[in-house]
Amino acid sequence: MTSQEWIDRGNAHVAKTYGRFPLVATRGEGSRLWDADGKCYLDFLAGIAVNNLGHCHPKIVAALQQQAAQLIHCSNYFHIPSQIELAELLCENSFGDRVFFCNSGAEANEAAMKLVRKYSAEHFGSDRFEVITALSSFHGRTIGTISATGQDKVKAGFNPLLPGFHYVPFGDAEALRKAITPRICAVMLEPVQGEGGVRVAPPGYLAAVREICDENNLLLVFDEVQVGCGRTGSLFAYQQDGVAPDIMTLAKALAGGPPIGAMVATEKVAESFGPGSHGSTFGGNPLMATTALAAMRTMLEDGVLDNCVAMGDYLRSRLEEFKDRYPFIKEVRGRGLILGMELTIPGADIVTQALERGLLINCTANTVLRFLPPLVVTPEEIDEAMAILDGILQNI
Structure with a gap:
């Protein structure tokens, strides 16, 4: 079934309590999420800070399977x-x-x-x-x-x-x-x-x-x-x-x-x-x-906290580079891997463009782009996300 078919079915019966994006999630692994059409996304939202170990971490899956049988x-x-x-x-x-x-x-x-x-x-x-x-x-x-x-x-x-x-x-x-x-x-x-x-x-x-x-x-x-x-x-x-x-x-x-x-x-x-x-x-x-x-x-x-600190510092440094280059970026702030980039303009359109290009982030307080990648994120994944974001920011 295609994403649009799922969306049409959901719109008919699911309560309208969310302003949903046109993404039908069907599979996840690590920092990646796939939709019903097979498109892959780099997930820097992590279920709104839920999937801290990434999607379907093997130890989480094993614990669920073993306990469900018991x-x-x-x-x-x-x-x-x-x-x-x-x-x-x-x-x-x-x-x-x-x-x-x-x-x-x-x-x-x-x-x-x-x-x-x-x-x-x-x-x-x-x-x-x-x-x-x-x-x-x-x-x-x-x-x-x-x-x-x-x-x-x-x-x-x-x-x-x-x-x-x-x-x-x-x-x-x-x-x-x-x-x-x-x-x-x-x-x-x-x-x-x-x-x-x-x-x-x-x-x-x-x-x-x-x-x-x-x-x-x-x-x-x-x-x-x-x-x-x-x-x-x-x-x-x-x-x-x-x-x-x-x-x-x-x-x-x-x-x-x-x-x-x-x-x-x-x-x-x-x-x-x-x-x-x-x-x-x-x-x-x-x-x-x-x-x-x-x-x-x-x-x-498993060294997750150490990785969070290191990758948080790295992601923040990349976002600070954008702040130095783009005048509409007001401030970068946060701690670890909860980071916000405050803009002088609304951020919703940037979130939509990022989704279209395969990057999942969100906007809070109207002007703050929020980054919540899994704590197991790698430098290469951060670089990939920043390349997508940079491509959007260049056109503003």
Whole structure:
């Protein structure tokens, strides 16, 4: 069946919640994606920072196949060995002591928002439930997480939203301090804002936020749904700032492609989640937990983080070359292999042209081209992508 035939069928019955490109994905390997017509694309979007190990990494495929033949799902009323091992691995390599498993980043952030309210109610009273987040932030698509998100465009048409959220400029510690009232219980931030335009927390900002939270007995939540699991060059983004949160949320790349989410918390805070306080039917099921174990072990043991740092530096240097040559490029920023190139013009047409030429990237915040290649990308693949991009930029 041709791509157009698939597109026509999809347009007839699939919900129109995405502005889809005319690409029908049918096969992937490493940094490559093929469509139904056999065209090959260099994938520098990686499922929006999900396929951090590339498409169909052999260890991910093997874990899925082996576990699917043994046990796919059972209730969380029972103990699940791979879930236990995954929780141990996440805690051993982070600040955390306990992990709640779910299925997505939005669910992980919902769990975090429930936990900060529950903890605050138990320790300070029920009137202390409000949360400060950042302008330009993105935390998910549920009613709760769009309420937390600092972007009006994702909230349009969904009023009334969940009350109790306040928004301050990202990177401005003094604005955060001024926003604190007796009703605030937590601060939730992305160490690097992905959907907000690839904005990295300024040096010292997260440390200042941690200090402000400690001074006011507030919990600190880091949303690492997009930037965790190796994307910035360390296993978790917060580690590069030397600032540990009380709660961290993960999803996207945690299992290298299959859906899983997690909320990691300290023992002191996690105690507020007792039996019956929260749950997820599919969260941490054997199939996803086993696959996530394979993904995390590969990340830690196979030199993936080192490659991310090296290739991130190389890709950034190539993008900086473009900045020096093309006056409509305003800034190159990011960390590891989440990089943004901000333009003085809209970037959507560049994304479309790149797709036509076999390169997958996207545009966020209207003017920021976002580059999210797999962490196993090679210098040759970066050169290939930059040649395609250069061919487009020359004609602007």
